[in-house]
Amino acid sequence: MNSEELSNIVVKGMEEIKAEDIVIMDLRKVKGAISDFFIICSGNSDTQIESIAASVEHEVKTDCKEIPWRKEGFTNREWILIDYVNVVAHIFNKGKREHYAIEELWGDAIITQVPKNA
Secondary structure, eight states: OOHHHHHHHHHHHHHHTTOEEEEEEEOTTSTTOSSSEEEEEEESSHHHHHHHHHHHHHHHHHHHOOOOSEEEOTTTOSEEEEEOSSEEEEEEEHHHHHHHOHHHHTTTSEEEEOOOOO
8 A cells, every 4th residue: 555545544534533624745745754644633622632543543454454653642632643654644632733833844745635524
């Protein structure tokens, strides 16, 4: 499975739990990028943020039998990071997302806003 297909599965996991403001950052043409894609979303509560992360892990494990290389943030549940090496999921509470502004840090990336499901 390539990184683009994996990023779509990550988005599916986020959508299952109604994550908000999902964006896909394509970093493949960004010099010095550490990954092919960042997938970023926001949740409204600690519980939702943790549920989104669990959904992402479940979808990826079910669809492509992969487990994260690394994951962080499950203790505070303000910014959970799930690293699949070529695809990294970032699940934020809204305040932390605004504070860290990852989309601005990687300004050369191609950023695609995922439309909300009806």
